[in-house]
Amino acid sequence: xxxxxxxxxxxxxxxxxxxxxxxxxxxxxxxxxxxxxxxxxxxxxxxxxxxxxxxxxxxxxxxxxxxxxxxxxxxxxxxxxxxxxxxxxxxxxxxxxxxxxxxxxxxxxxxxxxxxxxxxxxxxxxxxxxxxxxxxxxxxxxxxxxxxxxxxxxxxxxxxxxxxxxxxxxxxxxxxxxxxxxxxxxxxxxxxxxxxxxxxxxxxxxxxxxxxxxxxxxxxxxxxxxxxxxxxxxxxxxxxxxxxxxxxxxxxxxxxxxxxxxxxxxxxxxxxxxxxxxxxxxxxxxxxxxxxxxxxxxxxxxxxxxxxxxxxxxxxxxxxxxxxxxxxxxxxxxxxxxxxxxxxxxxxxxxxxxxxxxxxxxxxx
Numbered sequence: 070x071x072x073x074x075x076x077x078x079x080x081x082x083x084x085x086x087x088x089x090x091x092x093x094x095x096x097x098x099x100x101x102x103x104x105x106x107x108x109x110x111x112x113x114x115x116x117x118x119x120x121x122x123x124x125x126x127x128x129x130x131x132x133x134x135x136x137x138x139x140x141x142x143x144x145x146x147x148x149x150x151x152x153x154x155x156x157x158x159x160x161x162x163x164x165x166x167x168x169x170x171x172x173x174x175x176x177x178x179x180x181x182x183x184x185x186x187x188x189x190x191x192x193x194x195x196x197x198x199x200x201x202x203x204x205x206x207x208x209x210x211x212x213x214x215x216x217x218x219x220x221x222x223x224x225x226x227x228x229x230x231x232x233x234x235x236x237x238x239x240x241x242x243x244x245x246x247x248x249x250x251x252x253x254x255x256x257x258x259x260x261x262x263x264x265x266x267x268x269x270x271x272x273x274x275x276x277x278x279x280x281x282x283x284x285x286x287x288x289x290x291x292x293x294x295x296x297x298x299x300x301x302x303x304x305x306x307x308x309x310x311x312x313x314x315x316x317x318x319x320x321x322x323x324x325x326x327x328x329x330x331x332x333x334x335x336x337x338x339x340x341x342x343x344x345x346x347x348x349x350x351x352x353x354x355x356x357x358x359x360x361x362x363x364x365x366x367x368x369x370x371x372x373x374x375x376x377x378x379x380x381x382x383x384x385x386x387x388x389x390x391x392x393x394x395x396x397x398x399x400x401x402x403x404x405x406x407x408x409x410x411x412x413x414x415x416x417x418x419x420x421x422x423x424x425x426x427x428x429x430x431x432x433x434x
Contacts (some may be wrong), residue, residue, distance in 0.1 A: 101168050105161040106145055106241075107133045110169060113161070115154040115244050118328035127152030127244040135239040136162070150243030150376060177240040178211040180219045180230060187235070189228040193218040200228055204324060206403035208380065210313060211237060222314055224321050255266055312434040313367040315355065317383035319403045319425055319433075323351045329392060329416045331409045338416075344397050347409040347416060348383060352432070353400065359432060363397040370432030378429050385422055394427065 083122060091282040107113040107129035115127035119141065119298045127149065129135065135149030136154070144155045162170050185205050190197040201223055209230070213220035219237065238406075283346025327336075336350050352359050360371045367385050378384075378400055386396040398408035398421065406421045 072357045089338050101171075102164045104135055104138060104167060105135050105145060105156065106167045106170055107131055107156075107160060107270045109160050113156055115147070115149065115152050117154055117155055119146075119155040121157075123143065123155070125247055126154045127246050129156070130242060132241070133243055134167075135244060150246075152194075152244035152246050159354045170267055171239050171241075175239045175241065178223060179208045179240050180235045181208045182206060182230070182234065183236050184234040187230060187355050189221070189223050189230060190218075191226075191228065193229050195231070197229070200224070201275045201321060201325070203230075203321065203399075204327070204401075204405075206252050206401070206405045207320065207324070208402040209317060212241075221316060224318055297333060309406065316379060316433060319351060319355060319381045320399070320407075323347075323353055323407050324401065324418070326416050327407060327418055331412050331415045332413075342409050342416070348397055348399050357432065364394045365399055367394050367428055370430045373429050373431045375429055377431070379431070381433050383429050383430045383432065385430065386424045386428045392427075396424070400429075 071117050077237050077366065093390050109129075109131050112128040112130050112429060113133075114125045114372050115129060115135075116123040117126050118124075126390070129149060133149065135147035135152075138146040138148055138153065140146075141158075143158055145158055145161060146155050157289075158363035177390075186202050186340075188199045189201040190204060192198070209221040209223075211219055212222060214226075214237070217232055219232055219235060221230060229354070254341060330341040331337055333343050335341040335343055336346035338350050342350060345361060347367055348366065349359055349361060360366045361383060366383065371382075373382065380400055380402045382400045384395045384398045384400055384406060386398070387393055388395045396408070398419075400416070401407050404421050405416050405418055407416070409416045410419065
């Protein structure tokens with residue numbers, strides 16, 4: 070009975086934002102006291118200064134969140150994504166009010182793996198069949214929860230993750246940056262004014278059943294996956310299924326081959342592949358045809374910014390001192406990628422910033 074009660078408390082913490090520290094629970098209101106959520110019908114202006122006549126530097130859609138920098142009596146300075154500025158206190162909620170708003174309005178939650186490698190079970194039991202393994206930082210959409218288990222979709226089947234090894238959070242969004250130099254984008258925080266168009270996307274400089282994963286390692290080696298020229302963007306054929314589910318399946322499938330060898334020019338997920346051969350073969354499993362070499366893969370789909378990246382997108386890198394694309398990785402969430410790195414590391418999981426990302430491509434939707 071006591072054990073079940075402890076698990077129930079843990080689940081409550083995971084779903085409501087309570088943090089367990091040294092056996093003591095810090096109430097959810099403490100967490101949300103440091104945040105704001107946009108309580109508007111459409112979108113809320115984020116302004117450069119605390120005035121309705123000040124330039125609009127961003128917008129927060131209904132339910133978008135930010136972190137409080139400085140709270141005032143009428144205006145609050147926040148940071149939301151890449152936007153920092155002021156929002157009117159009339160259109161934000163914080164603390165317990167924000168928590169209540171989230172529970173009533175934010176329907177989507179994500180479960181993130183917090184242990185090195187975690188077993189995915191076929192049923193809600195540690196004695197149930199292991200249908201797969203997922204690595205630390207991997208994120209899934211929550212399909213249901215019990216006291217001890219979280220239900221997910223895993224490779225077109227139902228799977229369960231132990232709540233002891235995951236963190237469940239609301240899937241919040243953040244503000245969209247705006248460029249006030251361009252006209253004709255309407256805004257809506259109960260003011261009659263216009264601001265500039267949204268910033269366009271740009272490149273950024275910036276196996277066992279008990280479970281526990283390959284460590285992520287950093288490596289500054291770029292791998293040439295072949296030659297090729299960057300031409301016009303090419304279309305790819307994407308299966309007509311739910312894109313969120315497809316992204317999860319692609320990532321889960323790719324992670325199965327961690328530990329397999331890197332082979333220059335190879336395309337075999339088991340016998341060896343280079344970076345572009347790896348992603349081409351992974352996507353090919355789902356009927357998505359992309360080019361063979363990384364430089365040409367960088368013409369598939371559409372370019373997006375790092376702010377827009379989702380699991381299943383491709384990140385491209387260039388060699389030091391060059392603008393030529395020489396490596397590609399598959400984003401799996403939480404700033405992590407899976408890729409065929411080099412002969413020493415093989416197919417592995419690393420931080421996406423092991424080298425500076427040069428371009429991100431969305432070829433799924």
